[in-house]
Amino acid sequence: MVTLRLPAVVYDDGLADFLTRLAWVATQPGAESIAVDFQDAQFYMPGALTALLATLQRWVRDRRSVQLVNVLNAPAFSYLQRMDFFKLSGLDLPEAFMRHDARGRFVPLHRVDGSLARRVDELSQQIAACVFPAQAELDDPERTGPYDIVAYAVSELINNIIQHARGPGYVAVQRYPKKPFVCIGIADCGIGIRQSFADGRPEFWDPAMTDLDAVRTALLPRASSKAHLGSAWGSRTNEGVGLSMLKEITAGADGVFTLGSGAGFFQANTLQTRPWPNEVQLLAPYQGTLCSLLLSKEKLGNHQALLLQAKQRLGLLQKGSPFDNLFT
């Protein structure tokens, strides 16, 4: 048996190391049985929580024996229980607390898989309403920017898992009451971006492509493993702009955008105005894909402006409006 002793905290700048740990432990001799030790676990941002849960799911699917140890005395035990982490891990522990309304603060983890097809709008809006409940009932785009952006981002990320991952994932959203941020995390234990390209064989596919190349490519506009393919309905359903848009929206919201898949890891930190993204090849490949968005709440007020900037920066919208005559 090998033991994965979880770190105390995982913030954005610890995500690359955390994904490496999750991947590395499964490569060790004796890893057909893995103990996950929670004794130090204090705070995990949503992306880290979803990656951990997706990895546990993968290990179980791979028929490894998985034990969660020192759970009850973990500093984050109550938080993890409120997030339904243990319930979704298959460990349904009795609760020694009253569940309060989570609205306005966090969204418990949700499983994402093909069963959500045709219901993506419903779950995305439900999640957005959890973190910005007051805006859910309004119908004025000038006052509902944060709600609309969370719904937009969550829906695009869920669509990616349904269309590409070929494995389940998890999504979580947290709004920090004492900090000016909202954080969205989603991770799956599927085939990863590079394999999705390899299977779909889009025109840019190259067998020499590394995981990091694949992650970089996925962040370019119009890069999709499926943009050239027909669907069951005989036509494309994907133009491959989802991730590139989320990266640009995050930049516009002075945030941190992270995408990790296999050994490829990309992080653009606009919050700390770092001029270049952090692009690394992880020492052990994470078996799946993680996407995390940390957004400044105060920058989310104007969804329209963020969309406009993002589309223009990606060359997906011309300045001026050559199509004015088509709108009535």
Place this chain on the structure above:
Amino acid sequence: MNHELHLGPQFGAFLAEGALAAEFRLREIEPYLHTYERITLDFTGVRNANSSFINALIVPLVEIHGNESLRKLRFQGCNPIVRILVESALTLGVQKAHEHGHHVSA
């Protein structure tokens, strides 16, 4: 003759899935594009949408049918968010048509 399609009643206030948009386009728009003089997509009641839905709805129409689609399509009841997404999809459709060697202009 005008073929009016109302997306709000069909999909609700948030248009979120490209696969549903592609189904709708193939069932409700493509078969009628050559028949009707005008096809109006009415977004009244739609509060929000994502790029996946709007692109899957519109990009292939412009990419494949070029000037005919731009002559016939009209967009009604778009709030500012939906309008940005629709304009972007039209832009992408024109770009892709040009890449296929078709001359398309608004």
